[in-house]
Amino acid sequence: xxxxxxxxxxxxxxxxxxxxxxxxxxxxxxxxxxxxxxxxxxxxxxxxxxxxxxxxxxxxxxxxxxxxxxxxxxxxxxxxxxxxxxxxxxxxxxxxxxxxxxxxxxxxxxxxxxxxxxxxxxxxxxxxxxxxxxxxxxxxxxxxxxxxxxxxxxxxxxxxxxxxxxxxxxxxxxxxxxxxxxxxxxxxxxxxxxxxxxxxxxxxxxxxxxxxxx
Numbered sequence: 154x155x156x157x158x159x160x161x162x163x164x165x166x167x168x169x170x171x172x173x174x175x176x177x178x179x180x181x182x183x184x185x186x187x188x189x190x191x192x193x194x195x196x197x198x199x200x201x202x203x204x205x206x207x208x209x210x211x212x213x214x215x216x217x218x219x220x221x222x223x224x225x226x227x228x229x230x231x232x233x234x235x236x237x238x239x240x241x242x243x244x245x246x247x248x249x250x251x252x253x254x255x256x257x258x259x260x261x262x263x264x265x266x267x268x269x270x271x272x273x274x275x276x277x278x279x280x281x282x283x284x285x286x287x288x289x290x291x292x293x294x295x296x297x298x299x300x301x302x303x304x305x306x307x308x309x310x311x312x313x314x315x316x317x318x319x320x321x322x323x324x325x326x327x328x329x330x331x332x333x334x335x336x337x338x339x340x341x342x343x344x345x346x347x348x349x350x351x352x353x354x355x356x357x358x359x360x361x362x363x364x365x366x367x
Contacts, residue, residue, distance in 0.1 A: 154244075154245055154312065155243060155244065155245035155246050155257075155312065155313040155314070155315075156243065156244050156245065156310065156311070156312055156313065157241050157242075157243055157259065157307065157308070157309055157310060157311045157312075157313065158218045158242045158243060158244050158309070159183045159218075159234060159235065159241075159242040159309055160183065160184050160188055160195075160240065160241060160242075160307060160308060160309050161181035161182060161183055161184065161234065161235035161239060161240055161241070161242065162181055162182070162184050162188065162195050162196075162197050162198035162240065163178055163179075163180055163181035163182055163198060163199075163235075164178060164197065164198065164199045165177060165178040165199050165200065166178075166180075168180055168279075170278045170279050170280075170281065171278070171281035173278050175275065175278055177238075177275050178198070178199050178200045178238070179238035179275050179276075179279060180233075180235075180238075181198070181234075181235040181238055181239070181240065182234065182235065183234055183235070183309070184197075184309075185308075185309065186308060187306040187307070187308050188306060188307060188308065189304075189305075189306050190212075190213070190262050190301060190304055190305060190306065190307055191212075191301070191304055192209055192212060192301045192304060193208070193209065193212055194212040194213060194240065194301075195213070195240055198240060209300055209301070210267045210268065210298065210300050210352035210353055210354065211267065211268070211298040211300075211352065212298070212299060212300055212301045213240050213241060213264065213298060213299040213300075213301065214237075214238060214239045214240045214241070214270060214296065214298055215239055215240070215241045215243055215246065215270075215296055215297055215298065215299060216236075216237045216239035216241075216242055216243070216270070216296035217242075217243055217244065217245075217246055217247055217248075217294075217296070218242050218243065218244050219244060219245075219247060220294045221236065223292070223294065224236070224294075227288070228280060228282070230280075237270075237276065237296055238275070238276075239270075239296060241299075243313065245313075246313065248269070248293055248294065248295065248296075248297070248324065248325040248326040248329065249293075249324055249325075249326040250324065251266055251297060251324060251325050252266065252318065252319045252321070252322055252323055252324050252325070253266050253267065253268060253319060253321075253323050253324075253325065253328060253345075253348045253350055253351055254266060254319025254320075254321065254323070254348050254349065254350035254351075255315060255317065255318055255319050256302065256315075256316045256317040256319075257299075257313045257314060257315055257316060258313070258314045258316050259307055259311045259312070259313050259314075260305050260306060260307045260308070260311045261303070261304075261305030261306065262301065262303055262304060262305035262306075262307055263301075263302040263303035263316070264299040264300070264301060264302065264313075265299060265300050265302050265350055266297055266298070266299060266319075266325070266350070267297075267298050267299065267300045267350060267351070267352040267355075268297065268298050268328070268351065268352040268354070268355040269295045269296070269297050269298075269325045269328055269329050269332070269355075270295045270296040270297055270298060271295070272285065272286045272289035272290060272295060273286070274286065276289065290329070290333045290334075293326050293329050293330070295325070295329055297325045298352070300350075300352075319348065319350060321344065321347055321348045323344055323345055323347075323348050327341070327344075327345075328345050328355070331344075331345055331359075331362075332345075332355075332358065332359070332362075336362055336365070336366075337365075337366055338366075339363070339366040339367075342359055342362050342363050342366055343363070345359050346359050346360070346363065
């Protein structure tokens with residue numbers, strides 16, 4: 154069963170991590186009761202870096218609670234809630250099974266997988282690990298983004314139901330593997346580009362990889 158284990162929101166503000174001050178929306182906290190989801194994301198939620206986060210293609214950030222034990226053992230800490238700044242902490246959705254273009258229904262909302270989540274410098278600052286970006290990339294446990302096809306109100310405990318599997322079968326894990334580790338795999342690059350639902354930013358990046366591969 155695929156469930157929303159926690160629904161998390163937070164507006165950008167100044168945070169201090171390990172002596173470094175940054176403005177970020179990564180420190181999200183659980184919301185209780187119904188929360189309205191728009192095409193741009195959840196109400197009362199925001200991101201600090203609009204260049205790399207937010208927008209229709211990245212309206213909802215998703216991360217699996219199934220991965221938390223791995224990170225707690227590796228980092229030697231108890232992770233906070235919404236440890237990766239995700240809006241939806243879920244269970245039963247893993248990168249090797251979720252495909253770009255897959256469509257899920259949660260409550261009245263309809264959500265489509267648009268791209269993997271790219272680990273950013275903010276994660277390194279939050280956890281005081283210069284190697285955090287590399288650790289996430291190498292693990293493949295990146296999480297992913299939903300775009301909103303139909304708005305509605307969601308809450309903790311809502312079930313995520315797969316309504317349509319994308320015909321291309323390009324998993325988040327596969328896209329991550331090509332982008333981070335197999336940049337000269339021309340066939341793999343083409344497979345990812347064949348996915349109509351691929352976000353605009355990842356399409357641009359993969360077109361650049363394709364050009365370099367030619």
